[in-house]
Amino acid sequence: MAQEEVTQSHVSFRDVKGKYTGLFAWIFSTDHKRVGLLYLYSIITFFLTGVVLGIFMKLELMAPGRTVMDAATYNAIFTLHGVIMIFLVVVPGLPAIFGNFMLPIMIGAKDVAFPKLNLLSWWVYALGAIVALSSLFMAGGPPDTGWTFYAPYSFKTNTNMLPAVIGAFILGFSSILTGINFIVTIHRMRAPGMTWFKMPLFPWTLYGTAWIQILATPIVGITLLMIVGERILNIGFFDPALGGDPILYQHLFWIYSHPAVYIMILPAMGAISEIIPTFANKTIFGYKAIVISTLAIAFVGYFVWGHHMFTAGMSGTALYVFSLLTFLVAIPSAIKVFNWVSTLHKASIQLEPPFFWAASFLFVFMVGGLSGLALGALATNVHLHDTAFVVAHFHYIVFGGVGFAFMGAIHYWFPKMWGRMYNTRVATVGWMAFFTGFCFLYTPMFLLGIQGMPRRYYDYVDRFHGLNVVSTVGSWVLFIGLAIIIINLVRGARKGPIAPKDPWGGKTLEWTIDSPPTLENFEEIPVITKGPYDYS
């Protein structure tokens, strides 16, 4: 009898037979773990598309003049790279994949608050992606405005803007639905005894992220709708010829799009805050400081959008205020870095792939963050605005920060999600190649930017040639690293050795349940009496 009970309740969520089989068992499942994996597979697909586009861009920039494509194609490719990577990959990335999969487990719940809404958000995401990418296959070709859709060019160009803009609008809905779901889940479904300050840090960052998602996304939604109105009805909101103001578009766009980078980076910080204590075998240093800095970033992040427009034409007062606020938002980020480093101080560290990703995250995140301060300062900004320096800074934060945290998270939670282990040695080799390639790819762009190479340019003068070659070669090394990582993970998921419940010695709730989890995660909802990182 006891034996039977064990078999019955320990069926992995992957093997549960529902109403449907095959693909339908996934795309119609409201299980938060399946929705998380659905997001994972779709996001990885788009990520690889974006990577290939990026590789082509770098290839084109390897030499001055025409290398592999014409200028119009180059414009379309960097726009698509941006649209895909921002709206389809990085914004949904960590919250939709690891948030969906891990949030309910980490707070001791059986599912999110609104499982159907959760599935709907994936469907909306898929619809938005299809609409956005349909521009590729229509006469007129994909948009060429850059991912920011700046007015007035975005309603003057003859390329297919509407699908891209409407697609981004629909994707915003998906983001909002996920945000609402997570806030309600965290408010209502924490396990008994899990007070706010006993909640692990990844759910905390998801909470901050969710608030930004619901408070900032509607603004870009209406702004994109206005672009649709401009193109269809020629209303004149942003058309100077009709009395409109293109700068107003930039304000409205960045009111969302700056907080959006915190939608990207906060969950990444949360994942790092989970990985570091586990591999340091130590309680995280300054738990409350990390929580409060998370909320501070979410809050101050709303008021810094103007730093994208220092050279666009604003009053002197506005410039100073935005610059000051930009410096302010760096403080909570630095607090987090100090806390992570302090956690590692005098710890007995387990050197495993997730830790390598977390440690390199600290490095690239600091380079990205400090170069951000160079851009936030008014005087240097005038020199660096719209140069390759901005591209390097942005990629160090978004690809370096978020990307490395994503890689760390997937290597960290892999045994829980698939119930198998990957080859850690191959994973380490992949990380080395990726990290090396990354540094060679983006560091030259800092130098190029300081020397004056503009961003988004198809052609350049000869003196930029050497560094561009280094950068392009870096992109190949990074790509090789990425290929090793993906092949290793796919092999691990299919044939790897069966993983135990807690392969790394983690203390949060997800390590107390089966790998992979059962349908309802917990047989009995746990009662929480201690803080999340209890290594005593």
Add this chain to the structure above:
Amino acid sequence: MDTSVTIEHVHRDDEGSKLGMWLFIFTELLLFAGLFIVYGVYRYLNPEAFHLAAQQLSVTVGTINTVILLISSATIAMASSAIRLKNKALTLILLATTIIMAVIFMVNKYFEWSAKLEHGFFPSSDILHKLGNGDTLFFGLYFFMTGLHALHIVVGMVLISIVIIRVNKNSLTHENPVLLDNSGLYWHLVDIIWIFLFPLLYLIT
């Protein structure tokens, strides 16, 4: 080994549903907030033209529509109470009244819009371009804002229709009135946005 059930537990949390609805309403308010900012900026830049253009709108029709929406908000709130009193017939009457009010609102809107179109006051019309940038922007905003609001009315009507069907089938009763309450909240949102649109477009002349 029985693995035939996908979701075993039935999770129900009315407080949570309402919290979710309120959060959604915040996002809707922010959606319109973007338009209010744009309106504010262009009104500030073109005070004279906005003043004159607003006089083209009929305050009477606007007032009638405001009263209609306020009444409909009251009826749906009463429906929330009626279902708790287990009075199915009254609930259905009140919900139907709400829908009828919404239809009257849309009919008024239709006549108002077609009058504007007839006079050539529509985005990118030659008449507006001749009048100047301020008028172009005012009527652009007028159509955009009232259009988006009308879209919300339609969504609200669909939502209330679903509630009517479910009340009629007895699948929504005094035991689980949260869908009716949330539809009511949504309808109040549609109402309150109009309460802002009405003075901005019709009254400040």
